[in-house]
Amino acid sequence: MKKKQIITRRAAITTGVAALGALLIPGCNQPMPPNYGNILRMGDNFTYAAHRALFSSQSLAKEYSFSDISSMPATGTINPADTSKEYFSETYDKHLRSGFENWQLPVEGLVARPGNYSLDQLKKFNARTQITRHTCEEGWTAIAEWSGVPLKALLEHAGMMPKARWVNFYSYDGWLDCIDLIDAFHPQTILAYGMNGKNLSIPHGAPIRLRLERQIGFKSMKYLEKIVVTENYVDPGDIGWAWYNGF
Amino acid sequence: MSSQPSSISKNEKHQPWVKTSHWIITISFLLLVFTGIEILMVHPRLYWGEVGNELTPAFLELPISRNHNRSDWEAEVPFFDTENSPVSAGRNGEEEMFNENGWGRSLHFLSAWFLVVTGLVYVILGLLTGHFQKHIWPRLRELSPVQLFRDIREHIKMKIAPPTGGPQYGVLQKIAYMSIIFISLPMAIITGFTMSPAITAAFPFLLEIFGGYQTARTIHFFTSIGLEIFLVMHIAMIILSGFKQQVRYMTIGKQP
Numbered sequence: 001m002k003k004k005q006i007i008t009r010r011a012a013i014t015t016g017v018a019a020l021g022a023l024l025i026p027g028c029n030q031p032m033p034p035n036y037g038n039i040l041r042m043g044d045n046f047t048y049a050a051h052r053a054l055f056s057s058q059s060l061a062k063e064y065s066f067s068d069i070s071s072m073p074a075t076g077t078i079n080p081a082d083t084s085k086e087y088f089s090e091t092y093d094k095h096l097r098s099g100f101e102n103w104q105l106p107v108e109g110l111v112a113r114p115g116n117y118s119l120d121q122l123k124k125f126n127a128r129t130q131i132t133r134h135t136c137e138e139g140w141t142a143i144a145e146w147s148g149v150p151l152k153a154l155l156e157h158a159g160m161m162p163k164a165r166w167v168n169f170y171s172y173d174g175w176l177d178c179i180d181l182i183d184a185f186h187p188q189t190i191l192a193y194g195m196n197g198k199n200l201s202i203p204h205g206a207p208i209r210l211r212l213e214r215q216i217g218f219k220s221m222k223y224l225e226k227i228v229v230t231e232n233y234v235d236p237g238d239i240g241w242a243w244y245n246g247f
Numbered sequence: 248m249s250s251q252p253s254s255i256s257k258n259e260k261h262q263p264w265v266k267t268s269h270w271i272i273t274i275s276f277l278l279l280v281f282t283g284i285e286i287l288m289v290h291p292r293l294y295w296g297e298v299g300n301e302l303t304p305a306f307l308e309l310p311i312s313r314n315h316n317r318s319d320w321e322a323e324v325p326f327f328d329t330e331n332s333p334v335s336a337g338r339n340g341e342e343e344m345f346n347e348n349g350w351g352r353s354l355h356f357l358s359a360w361f362l363v364v365t366g367l368v369y370v371i372l373g374l375l376t377g378h379f380q381k382h383i384w385p386r387l388r389e390l391s392p393v394q395l396f397r398d399i400r401e402h403i404k405m406k407i408a409p410p411t412g413g414p415q416y417g418v419l420q421k422i423a424y425m426s427i428i429f430i431s432l433p434m435a436i437i438t439g440f441t442m443s444p445a446i447t448a449a450f451p452f453l454l455e456i457f458g459g460y461q462t463a464r465t466i467h468f469f470t471s472i473g474l475e476i477f478l479v480m481h482i483a484m485i486i487l488s489g490f491k492q493q494v495r496y497m498t499i500g501k502q503p
Contacts, residue, residue, distance in 0.1 A: 039357070040350055040353035042357075043356055043357030043360055046360060047356055047360070054449075055445060059448040061447070068298075070298040070303060070333050071300065071333040071335065072302070072333070073300050073301050073336060073337075075341065076341065078321070078339075133298070133444075133460065138348065140290050140300035141297060141299060141300065142300050195326075197327075203335065204335065213448070215445065246444060247445065
């Protein structure tokens, strides 16, 4: 008798999960990132599918007023030119010494006009300024004003091709991460060069960082080195963190 | 769907769907508590409002991990030239910090999926079958001061009724179950949603009703404390009323 009960319960769970899966079918026309056979990542991919299926792709994160700007810690990498660190970057060190004069951001991959954008060129795009909340996975928050180029404008300028599905970011401190096109074209997704009315400081990701306001802080990658548009998911391997962090 | 208390059979046993959802929610809840503590250990500071971080004052700092009262910071740099300007500072010694959020957050949200989905099914079935009306919702008669005081007195005297094997609950029991089903668990879920940047972008009113992310996080914490107190009391009552029998009735349902 005991055995029978266990099967019933398991069947109930399976049925429930299957039913939810069916509910989420509209969200599954998005390509899914790999979950590395990991049940934890399956849950995160499920959250991703649910958010994409249920929420508007254009919904804006809350914007605050100037007086709401708060103190903000700089965490993770705080200087890729620090020779004592594993992530030390000689190239970054060189750019830092010359005040990012010759720094350029390559935009490559599935774009009609691959090119390198200097800071001055990026600043010629219509800028977007937003006062938003940075929400760290650790549990802390901070509000700051960010100014930069909408990623959408840059991708359109470079002529993104229709079969493109992912926008990949490479950083000087050795990170590789990507976002889907819904996040890439979101109005608040910007490449920020300004913070609180000044040039972005080194601890916060100079010269340019991503701002991705509908995901947790660490997805807003600092110290951008290169952007590559691809059709297939570029696999950084299991870095131990969820790929989607809207929650 | 009867509203007559006399219609509750003395022999009525726990329904299979009640038992199933009870145990799925139990496992989800225990995992949520475990990972919740892990997540709180990474940043054991609580605040009110939208903003809170190591450069702003906390309303409560819990000494629950080596991350509390960290002092390894670069010099503070003000953002503006004004007095009392908000500041920035780089954090050093990141490698020495406790952070298991990579799996902790993922397991928290995976468990939350099971809790929310099972909870929804449970609430829908509870309404459709009349389970809430019949067994959980206290009757007006039961809420009379005389009845309430009698039940409280018996609890104080540790005179706990033996298990019936079914949902024949006392009034204090009903109030406790009702509170966690309709207040505490929904509150934990909604404050959890309020900490999601994607969900609050879609539903901005969440941040308005709680008065900010950090307030929601703090309420989430205290709600979980409330739920943990309930769990301890619940287990205490099960032990007092006959642990073996109670667990049997809630699982395979056979007479011991």
